[in-house]
Amino acid sequence: MRHDLVQRTTGWERFNHWLLALSFIVLVLTGFGFLYNSLNWLNTIFGGNQLAKEIHKWAGVVFTLSVLFTLGSYLGDSIRFTKEDYQWLSSLGGYLSKTTTEPPQGRLNAGQKLYYLLVVVLTGAVIIITGFILWFAQSTGWLRFGHFLHNLAFVVFVTTVPLHIYLSTAANPGTFRAMTRGTVTRAWVKRHHRKWAKEIGIE
């Protein structure tokens, strides 16, 4: 490895991340195809509504497994909230100004922790559980419960995941390679995760 690079993710983490992203995209496209008559052509791409339903269900199974697999990688870091995390949140990660520097962050910053806990784990649990309810429920009560919460969680996902994609690509040059090559530069680590830099001894 080049001396100026730092290993950010393991091969398994990257593989699982793209499993998550791919199943998610399939779920969102078919989901929109079912939600709006005007977007039903999306399901035509997946071979019609009948096939799209099967694809949606099984992509949901892949997504479920993939979310479970992320627990080992991110849950431990995410539930440990530190003083610096609150600082990060009160300055909104410095995203609203060109000059603010980021409070020193561990391997994951406060935003990533919240994204993981609130979106991936919490909303993920809601959309997964209600997905299985809709798959198997026969009673009006369960179907209404599932239909409502599945849609609510869908709104949360389609509103937050584009922000995650933006923040991990265009908004922070040098980040995307963490999920492709698995490495980031030392300069990137010092800039975005100074506490982690100290922990791994590069500062």
Add this chain to the structure above:
Amino acid sequence: MALSETEKRRLSGVDIQTRKKGVLVRPDLCIGCRGCQTACKEWNKLPGDRTVNRGTYENPPDLTPNLYNKIRFVEVEEGGHLRWLFISQRCMHCTEAGCMKVCPAPGALYRTPEGAVAFNKKKCIGCRFCLAGCPFNIPRYDAEEKISKCHLCADRLAFGLEPACTKTCPTGALTFGDRDELIQMAKASGFEAVYGEKDLGGLGVLYAFKEFPSFYGLPDSPGLPASVAFWKSILKPLALIGLGGAVAAAAAHYITVGPKEPEEGGEE
């Protein structure tokens, strides 16, 4: 389904109130002969359901995928007397049909030119959402999980025939006709309120009641299920607004504040 101009006009909001076809149900005239129940099965070629004797003539106990129209028996004791009353239970062909609102497979449920809510099993994907959307617990699902329910004999209506049930009814407990005329008819017979006149944008199946609707097992003031109404007005539009808003916010951030560029001299 391609609609002609007249059909489109018939289906547009205003016309549907005046031109929609319907059925007037008068439980007070029903003698519980179940001729309609049988005629429905005959016309729709629906096999019988195997049931057990439950100590009542009411049979089967509930709608099934093979039973679109069922006579519900109301057996109550009042002051030492037994009251034995009957009512036809079936799809109401709501103008604001909850089933159609939630159906994710366009064309699986559709509105006929006469204003009935009919179905196409070939397009149904068997998700059972329509049961969640229905205020009256009507849709049932066959062995292939496809929707089954009363379609007001859409195939007969298309040829100018009335539904099998109303055709058979010997007492006038079921009458088919123009919806607005049925309402006038009921009012002329002394019924002040007609169940379904205004509810859910106007039901296709109207009831002239001498009792409270709940006496017959119907909701006293029917409406879309709260979760479905909220979903329709807020959640459904919010999905696209949320996605668009997030993309717009990211783009706006990129061109105003801009990305966190690497520090000078630092390479990333």
